[in-house]
Amino acid sequence: MSIRDATGCVIESYGRRVVVELADGETVTCNLRGRKLDVVAGDQVRVEQRQGSDEMSVVERLPRRNLLSRSDSRGLEESIAANLDQLGIVVARVPTSDPYIVDRYASGACYAGIQPLLIVNKMDLPIDSGDLSFVEPLRAMGFPVCEVSARTGAGLDGLIDLLRGRRTLLAGQSGVGKSSVLNALAGDALRATGRLSERSGEGRHTTVSSAIVRLPWGELADSPGVRDYAPPVVPLRDVQRGYPDLHALASGCRFQDCLHNREPQCAVRAAVESGAIDSRRYESYRRMLNLTRQLDEKRGWRA
Ligand SMILES: Nc1nc2c(ncn2[C@@H]2O[C@H](COP(=O)(O)OP(=O)(O)OP(=O)(O)O)[C@@H](O)[C@H]2O)c(=O)[nH]1
Numbered sequence: 001m002s003i004r005d006a007t008g009c010v011i012e013s014y015g016r017r018v019v020v021e022l023a024d025g026e027t028v029t030c031n032l033r034g035r036k037l038d039v040v041a042g043d044q045v046r047v048e049q050r051q052g053s054d055e056m057s058v059v060e061r062l063p064r065r066n067l068l069s070r071s072d073s074r075g076l077e078e079s080i081a082a083n084l085d086q087l088g089i090v091v092a093r094v095p096t097s098d099p100y101i102v103d104r105y106a107s108g109a110c111y112a113g114i115q116p117l118l119i120v121n122k123m124d125l126p127i128d129s130g131d132l133s134f135v136e137p138l139r140a141m142g143f144p145v146c147e148v149s150a151r152t153g154a155g156l157d158g159l160i161d162l163l164r165g166r167r168t169l170l171a172g173q174s175g176v177g178k179s180s181v182l183n184a185l186a187g188d189a190l191r192a193t194g195r196l197s198e199r200s201g202e203g204r205h206t207t208v209s210s211a212i213v214r215l216p217w218g219e220l221a222d223s224p225g226v227r228d229y230a231p232p233v234v235p236l237r238d239v240q241r242g243y244p245d246l247h248a249l250a251s252g253c254r255f256q257d258c259l260h261n262r263e264p265q266c267a268v269r270a271a272v273e274s275g276a277i278d279s280r281r282y283e284s285y286r287r288m289l290n291l292t293r294q295l296d297e298k299r300g301w302r303a
């Protein structure tokens with residue numbers, strides 16, 4: 001028999017243990033009841049405390065509005081966070097940001113129906129300290145971009161305007177300053193920040209879990225830095241849905257099922273040749289097609 005029954009939101013997840021914020025604002029640490037329960041930060045859940053137990057358990061996950069996910073090393077879907085409004089993809093001049101990772105994150109957000117936002121951090125660093133030339137084409141295609149410095153505070157008011165009233169997950173490579181941005185916005189050191197390894201300039205993977213922080217103007221969650229982001233499981237023909245700039249032209253292709261790869265009379269390839277579509281974006285899409293084929297093989301599907 002249960003002595004307590006409530007619903008709440010998972011604000012932090014450590015595998016089989018999660019922190020749940022109940023409707024009345026109280027936070028409780030819970031275990032997950034049942035092997036099959038897959039729960040991540042952002043999930044709405046029902047929790048229960050049984051008689052004789054001093055701990056609450058998550059017994060049910062309520063329906064999700066959306067889910068940000070990725071493929072793991074075996075090609076299987078792995079959940080990252082649920083019920084997000086926005087994915088804040090953080091980049092910086094140092095450590096060197098890989099634009100292809102940015103594209104993969106943006107496409108993962110698009111598939112899930114989550115708005116991507118590019119946050120360019122460390123604007124206090126000198127222009128020659130690293131390459132950000134991939135940002136302008138993304139801005140030109142309508143991608144929201146916000147330039148900030150967590151260190152000096154520059155641009156943070158503009159960022160708050162873009163985060164207002166929304167739940168945003170910060171993602172990106174290790175060391176770009178996700179936790180520093182969160183700390184700067186939350187006003188105090190909520191999360192540990194690390195120092196870049198002096199020699200390699202690579203991030204050190206300081207943050208180990210995602211936690212949702214409720215601020216007066218919105219909800220923000222940090223996440224651990226990644227070396228890469230493999231896209232979620234989607235059929236090959238749907239890969240282009242993660243590239244709305246390319247996909248918008250697909251109706252002009254000769255074949256309805258055109259993958260914009262080697263097909264004749266392809267409107268997307270024509271736009272790349274004329275310069276209307278950024279050639280790096282197109283290269284990124286082609287890489288994503290190949291990656292999806294490889295993941296399909298790992299999953300044991302026939303492409
Ligand atoms: N110059 C400069 N350095 C910054 C800025 N923001 C963060 N840093 C530094 O960058 C390093 C990494 O910052 P973190 O906030 O830990 O980066 P992270 O993205 O959370 O890293 P992981 O948790 O490993 O994924 C730290 O040494 C910060 O002090 C900034 O705006 N300007």
Ligand SMILES: [Mg+2]
Pocket residue numbers: 178179180192193206207222223224225
């Ligand atoms: Mg961090």
Ligand SMILES: [Zn+2]
Pocket residue numbers: 250253254258259260261263265266267268269
């Ligand atoms: Zn085409």
